[in-house]
Amino acid sequence: PVPLVREVMTRQVVTVGPECSIAEAARILAEKGFDHLPVVDEHRRLVGIITSWDIATSVGTGKTRVSEIMTRKVVTAREDEPVDSVARSLELHSISGVPVLNERGEVTGVLTSDDLSKLVGRRR
Amino acid sequence: PVPLVREVMTRQVVTVGPECSIAEAARILAEKGFDHLPVVDEHRRLVGIITSWDIATSVGTGKTRVSEIMTRKVVTAREDEPVDSVARSLELHSISGVPVLNERGEVTGVLTSDDLSKLVGRRR
Numbered sequence: 502p503v504p505l506v507r508e509v510m511t512r513q514v515v516t517v518g519p520e521c522s523i524a525e526a527a528r529i530l531a532e533k534g535f536d537h538l539p540v541v542d543e544h545r546r547l548v549g550i551i552t553s554w555d556i557a558t559s560v561g562t563g564k565t566r567v568s569e570i571m572t573r574k575v576v577t578a579r580e581d582e583p584v585d586s587v588a589r590s591l592e593l594h595s596i597s598g599v600p601v602l603n604e605r606g607e608v609t610g611v612l613t614s615d616d617l618s619k620l621v622g623r624r625r
Numbered sequence: 626p627v628p629l630v631r632e633v634m635t636r637q638v639v640t641v642g643p644e645c646s647i648a649e650a651a652r653i654l655a656e657k658g659f660d661h662l663p664v665v666d667e668h669r670r671l672v673g674i675i676t677s678w679d680i681a682t683s684v685g686t687g688k689t690r691v692s693e694i695m696t697r698k699v700v701t702a703r704e705d706e707p708v709d710s711v712a713r714s715l716e717l718h719s720i721s722g723v724p725v726l727n728e729r730g731e732v733t734g735v736l737t738s739d740d741l742s743k744l745v746g747r748r749r
């Protein structure tokens with residue numbers, strides 16, 4: 502049986518606000534060691550996503566705010582989705598991770614290709 | 626049967642030199658849309674690796690050369706290795722990808738958690 506998203510996702514979700522500086526978002530990634538930051542507004546609604554790739558490719562462009570480089574149309578997954586479905590979604594959109602939403606639409610986790618890759622490593 | 630690295634890896638390998646600027650490495654990632662750049666010297670020997678995370682976390686630090694931020698002790702995989710072994714290696718080292726070496730020690734590909742994640746999405 503294929504595992505569900507909620508069994509594999511990372512539950513601790515670190516987010517940033519759209520008005521946050523890119524330098525501050527970079528500092529968070531450095532401290533935490535991961536690559537994906539969901540962007541939420543003051544009501545904690547998901548408004549975008551920013552990844553190491555967005556920050557890396559902003560080098561030398563003169564941009565300073567998260568809102569200037571975040572992706573607004575966010576691909577997400579549901580907690581009760583089977584992980585193979587999410588794996589196909591990542592491949593379809595050429596992305597490495599998705600914020601996970603519960604039934605109320607709140608961000609409750611993040612699932613990345615690193616998490617799915619661990620499943621490939623499990624001894625049978 | 627578990628697939629081998631050479632069946633799943635990306636064969637086109639884009640690399641940078643240690644004296645390349647971080648801005649140039651960032652431009653390559655932006656153009657190609659991926660996250661991993663093996664660093665090779667003038668004899669095409671592997672001397673390091675640089676990822677979107679390294680470039681992202683260099684923002685605001687004043688560093689300008691790839692050699693200043695690359696990781697020198699590179700975790701690699703062999704072409705004839707089974708992918709579950711590489712998946713465990715990625716997890717052990719908390720990394721998202723490895724350069725792949727042939728028997729002569731030349732970089733012939735890159736295998737990432739994105740590539741392994743696709744295997745999770747395959748319909749059974």
Ligand SMILES: C[S@@+](CC[C@H](N)C(=O)[O-])C[C@H]1O[C@@H](n2cnc3c(N)ncnc32)[C@H](O)[C@@H]1O
Nearest residue numbers: 550552554572574575576595596597598599658
């Ligand atoms: C095409 S991907 C390739 C680079 C890297 N693997 C990544 O996922 O960011 C780069 C773009 O995808 C966007 N992206 C990443 N995750 C996303 C998601 N869950 N929904 C929408 N866009 C996403 C990023 O913001 C970035 O602009």
Ligand SMILES: C[S@@+](CC[C@H](N)C(=O)[O-])C[C@H]1O[C@@H](n2cnc3c(N)ncnc32)[C@H](O)[C@@H]1O
Nearest residue numbers: 534674676678696698699700719720721722723
């Ligand atoms: C701990 S990882 C986490 C961030 C991101 N997932 C990544 O792999 O870069 C970040 C560090 O791992 C290093 N790294 C990535 N792939 C590596 C590899 N194959 N061998 C050695 N170090 C690697 C990067 O250079 C970076 O400094």
